[in-house]
Amino acid sequence: xxxxxxxxxxxxxxxxxxxxxxxxxxxxxxxxxxxxxxxxxxxxxxxxxxxxxxxxxxxxxxxxxxxxxxxxxxxxxxxxxxxxxxxxxxxxxxxxxxxxxxxxxxxxxxxxxxxxxxxxxxxxxxxxxxxxxxxxxxxxxxxxxxxxxxxxxxxxxxxxxxxxxxxxxxxxxxxxxxxxxxxxxxxxxxxxxxxxxxxxxxxxxxxxxxxxxxxxxxxxxxxxxxxxxxxxxxxxxxxxxxxxxxxxxxxxxxxxxxxxxxxxxxxxxxxxxxxxxxxxxxxxxxxxxxxxxxxxxxxxxxxxxxxxxxxxxxxxxxxxxxxxxxxxxxxxxxxxxxxxxxxxxxxxxxxxxxxxxxxxxxxxxxxxxxxxxxxxxxxxxxxxxxxxxxxxxxxxxxxxxxxxxxxxxxxxxxxxxxxxxxxxxxxxxxxxxxxxxxxxxxxxxxxxxxxxxxxxxxxxxxxxxxxxxxxxxxxxxxxxxxxxxxxxxxxxxxxxxxxxxxxxxxxxxx
Amino acid sequence: xxxxxxxxxxxxxxxxxxxxxxxxxxxxxxxxxxxxxxxxxxxxxxxxxxxxxxxxxxxxxxxxxxxxxxxxxxxxxxxxxxxxxxxxxxxxxxxxxxxxxxxxxxxxxxxxxxxxxxxxxxxxxxxxxxxxxxxxxxxxxxxxxxxxxxxxxxxxxxxxxxxxxxxxxxxxxxxxxxxxxxxxxxxxxxxxxxxxxxxxxxxxxxxxxxxxxxxxxxxxxxxxxxxxxxxxxxxxxxxxxxxxxxxxxxxxxxxxxxxxxxxxxxxxxxxxxxxxxxxxxxxxxxxxxxxxxxxxxxxxxxxxxxxxxxxxxxxxxxxxxxxxxxxxxxxxxxxxxxxxxxxxxxxxxxxxxx
Numbered sequence: 030x031x032x033x034x035x036x037x038x039x040x041x042x043x044x045x046x047x048x049x050x051x052x053x054x055x056x057x058x059x060x061x062x063x064x065x066x067x068x069x070x071x072x073x074x075x076x077x078x079x080x081x082x083x084x085x086x087x088x089x090x091x092x093x094x095x096x097x098x099x100x101x102x103x104x105x106x107x108x109x110x111x112x113x114x115x116x117x118x119x120x121x122x123x124x125x126x127x128x129x130x131x132x133x134x135x136x137x138x139x140x141x142x143x144x145x146x147x148x149x150x151x152x153x154x155x156x157x158x159x160x161x162x163x164x165x166x167x168x169x170x171x172x173x174x175x176x177x178x179x180x181x182x183x184x185x186x187x188x189x190x191x192x193x194x195x196x197x198x199x200x201x202x203x204x205x206x207x208x209x210x211x212x213x214x215x216x217x218x219x220x221x222x223x224x225x226x227x228x229x230x231x232x233x234x235x236x237x238x239x240x241x242x243x244x245x246x247x248x249x250x251x252x253x254x255x256x257x258x259x260x261x262x263x264x265x266x267x268x269x270x271x272x273x274x275x276x277x278x279x280x281x282x283x284x285x286x287x288x289x290x291x292x293x294x295x296x297x298x299x300x301x302x303x304x305x306x307x308x309x310x311x312x313x314x315x316x317x318x319x320x321x322x323x324x325x326x327x328x329x330x331x332x333x334x335x336x337x338x339x340x341x342x343x344x345x346x347x348x349x350x351x352x353x354x355x356x357x358x359x360x361x362x363x364x365x366x367x368x369x370x371x372x373x374x375x376x377x378x379x380x381x382x383x384x385x386x387x388x389x390x391x392x393x394x395x396x397x398x399x400x401x402x403x404x405x406x407x408x409x410x411x412x413x414x415x416x417x418x419x420x421x422x423x424x425x426x427x428x429x430x431x432x433x434x435x436x437x438x439x440x441x442x443x444x445x446x447x448x449x450x451x452x453x454x455x456x457x458x459x460x461x462x463x464x465x466x467x468x469x470x471x472x473x474x475x476x477x478x479x480x481x482x483x484x485x486x487x488x489x490x491x492x493x494x495x496x497x498x499x500x501x502x503x504x505x506x507x508x509x510x511x512x513x514x515x516x517x518x519x520x521x522x523x524x525x526x527x528x529x530x531x532x533x534x535x536x537x538x539x
Numbered sequence: 540x541x542x543x544x545x546x547x548x549x550x551x552x553x554x555x556x557x558x559x560x561x562x563x564x565x566x567x568x569x570x571x572x573x574x575x576x577x578x579x580x581x582x583x584x585x586x587x588x589x590x591x592x593x594x595x596x597x598x599x600x601x602x603x604x605x606x607x608x609x610x611x612x613x614x615x616x617x618x619x620x621x622x623x624x625x626x627x628x629x630x631x632x633x634x635x636x637x638x639x640x641x642x643x644x645x646x647x648x649x650x651x652x653x654x655x656x657x658x659x660x661x662x663x664x665x666x667x668x669x670x671x672x673x674x675x676x677x678x679x680x681x682x683x684x685x686x687x688x689x690x691x692x693x694x695x696x697x698x699x700x701x702x703x704x705x706x707x708x709x710x711x712x713x714x715x716x717x718x719x720x721x722x723x724x725x726x727x728x729x730x731x732x733x734x735x736x737x738x739x740x741x742x743x744x745x746x747x748x749x750x751x752x753x754x755x756x757x758x759x760x761x762x763x764x765x766x767x768x769x770x771x772x773x774x775x776x777x778x779x780x781x782x783x784x785x786x787x788x789x790x791x792x793x794x795x796x797x798x799x800x801x802x803x804x805x806x807x808x809x810x811x812x813x814x815x816x817x818x819x820x821x822x823x824x825x826x827x828x829x830x831x832x833x834x835x836x837x838x839x840x841x842x843x844x845x846x847x848x849x850x851x852x853x854x855x856x857x858x859x860x861x862x863x864x865x866x867x868x869x870x871x872x873x874x875x876x877x878x879x880x881x882x883x884x885x886x887x888x889x890x891x892x893x
Contacts, residue, residue, distance in 0.1 A: 142854070145854075146853045146854055146856075149606055149607070149856055150606060150856075153606040153607070153856075171607055174607065175606075175607045175608070284836075285833075285834050285835070285836035285837065285838075286834055337727070337728055338727035338728065338733075338743040338745050339726065339727035339728060339745045339747075339748050340748075341745070341748035341836075341837050342745075342747060342748045342836075342837075350729070351728065354729075356728055480605075480607050481855075483854045483855050483856070484854075484855045484857070487850055487854060487855070491835070491836070491838060491839050491842070492838070494836045494837055494838050495750075495836075495837060495838020495839060495840075496838070497837065498748055498749065498750045498753075498836065498837030498838055498840070499750055500750040500837060500838035500839075500840055501838065535659070537659065
């Protein structure tokens with residue numbers, strides 16, 4: 030028989046043996062420790078090279094004639110992070126004129142909760158899929174600790190003009206520094222944000238007479254009078270307004286999504302003089318699960334009585350819809366979306382005031398709002414050309430002209446110089462005044478910048494939202510369960526030396 | 540030449556036939572014959588895309604590894620000192636400064652699995668998922684069979700084809716689109732359902748944020764989406780019943796119940812069981828629906844196990860722990876699949892025995 034006619038045959042036993050060998054090799058490979066990244070394996074070089082240090086941006090004509098495509102990762106459904114992309118043609122013109130290269134932009138977007146999930150695997154794979162990213166402030170540790178992003182200090186060292194003096198230390202602590210309390214800066218401020226209360230002043234005016242007749246009290250109608258009211262003093266007004274004209278009195282975010290409930294509730298915790306954890310010791314137990322905070326959680330939930338149905342699912346977008354479509358008279362909201370809360374058709378009919386103070390038994394009337402807003406971060410694994418383009422982008426972004434255009438698109442300033450921008454003199458947008466007030470020292474506070482933020486957040490959002498929906502009804506047990514789970518996580522990760530006390534082990538919300 | 544020697548006897552012919560059969564059996568037993576070689580590309584892809592990732596997943600499940608870990612993965616140690624490792628050096632250079640080392644724990648570090656078994660939240664999600672699967676599949680089967688019989692028995696009904704097309708539509712819509720669509724319908728302020736309820740004097744219902752309504756509301760959407768699949772399987776099962784047997788049953792004037800029991804059921808049960816098992820496996824994996832509609836809320840009322848796994852893997856980036864959970868879910872899915880294979884083979888077994 031010739032070789033041509035001989036079938037190539039492998040017995041089943043031989044095949045199985047071969048397969049077992051391949052699987053075994055695979056299993057061993059799976060168990061093998063992946064390589065520790067070699068230092069400087071990729072990313073921009075930090076030392077000046079023959080063509081200049083990329084972290085300094087483009088020097089001379091070293092990029093002339095090149096074509097660069099830059100990729101941005103931004104937050105979907107969050108207009109402030111879209112504005113830079115809309116302004117990008119200006120940067121392309123700037124880069125062409127000043128440095129002689131052609132640059133185009135590609136945008137990838139995902140909602141708050143999902144953007145980190147989108148960018149993290151690419152960074153873990155040391156990819157330059159996204160060259161510049163809008164990061165939430167809470168992600169700083171998660172991005173900085175594994176070494177995925179460029180340290181802002183390294184850029185400032187060679188481009189000092191980017192190191193702009195912020196309006197208050199809140200900007201630095203929220204958008205730039207990791208670890209907390211250190212002097213290491215990682216983020217470049219993009220859009221600061223604080224909380225406020227949006228009020229349909231036209232409806233208050235319409236109801237003022239009836240309100241006085243029914244309650245004997247004057248309806249506060251000016252910015253100054255409304256700003257003086259505490260949440261507790263707002264209650265009789267909300268009680269009166271609720272259900273009138275088919276509208277709810279107030280909308281407060283309590284959704285399980287991302288940090289919506291947490292950010293709305295935290296000012297009530299801060300009002301007691303308390304906090305959600307102790308950054309110095311890493312402890313949650315004994316800090317979050319206090320009787321005072323439990324009382325505040327109960328009070329926070331009691332405000333549902335003045336809100337439209339379904340408040341347990343209110344988030345940023347739904348609160349905008351409710352307010353703009355005349356379903357609520359007042360709404361707690363981020364001031365960064367002021368342009369969308371007060372569109373042209375509501376101008377003159379609505380105003381924004383700072384987050385009202387909160388009364389607490391035995392304590393001062395206090396407001397410490399939650400910080401919002403985001404920094405830019407630069408991908409550590411960008412090649413040198415993209416690093417240069419990214420730094421050039423920041424140089425362009427922080428120019429007075431670009432900032433003016435950004436502010437005109439509804440952006441908010443964060444630097445001393447920005448706040449004094451002539452755009453805000455005369456008739457600033459209605460959300461500007463409360464924004465500046467809330468950005469003053471000590472008026473707002475951010476929470477955790479730890480790499481474990483996602484797990485910490487998931488733990489408390491689930492429990493808080495369960496309490497909001499009356500799945501649980503004992504506020505103290507809700508806080509105990511959050512504290513125990515977060516303490517266990519932080520202990521496991523070595524962020525605290527205190528384990529969960531026995532009394533709280535296996536505690537469940539009731 | 541004698542003809543006697545040329546013509547084989549019956550015994551010789553039998554012997555030759557047996558020999559040829561033996562050769563054929565031997566040839567068949569060779570795994571890599573030409574047809575099998577044609578399958579090689581897909582087998583290679585299967586190994587690359589399925590087998591190796593699964594082995595990798597199992598490997599990771601023994602490690603305490605997060606995507607954010609700046610260092611190499613550490614074996615997940617049970618309480619106390621770390622489990623000893625066997626380190627096998629190799630000559631493979633993986634970076635300018637480092638050679639590949641193969642590290643094998645001398646005993647499997649099962650800390651991730653221990654944590655899963657001690658995690659009340661995970662068990663809660665498992666319980667909810669099982670409740671979801673049992674309720675969803677049971678209702679879908681009942682409705683699917685009833686509607687299947689209705690359409691089977693009304694072949695001349697005017698508009699039957701249009702009705703079937705409309706009925707199958709939910710099944711072909713992307714689950715995320717369906718979820719979003721129902722989320723909007725359920726909305727207490729802007730939703731059409733509450734508009735109708737309040738128009739007729741009812742009270743607004745917070746379908747997705749009320750702890751009593753949320754689970755049934757999500758369950759209803761799953762039933763809406765997948766009942767058509769069970770109708771399809773029922774029609775396929777009924778289509779497999781030989782017409783001759785049905786006609787014989789008619790001639791014999793068998794009652795409807797006896798016809799179902801002795802004619803339809805023996806033929807249709809295999810396809811119907813296949814449908815039930817496919818739905819069971821699919822319902823067990825439900826993630827997209829709850830992620831879009833409720834994110835597992837309010838609280839954890841609709842937090843199914845698939846969603847929890849998604850959170851551990853993609854929000855917390857906790858690869859070791861989520862791999863361990865994925866392995867357990869894989870084992871559960873394999874258990875379902877085994878039942879499915881057992882049911883599929885039941886027909887062959889019954890034929891062999893019969």
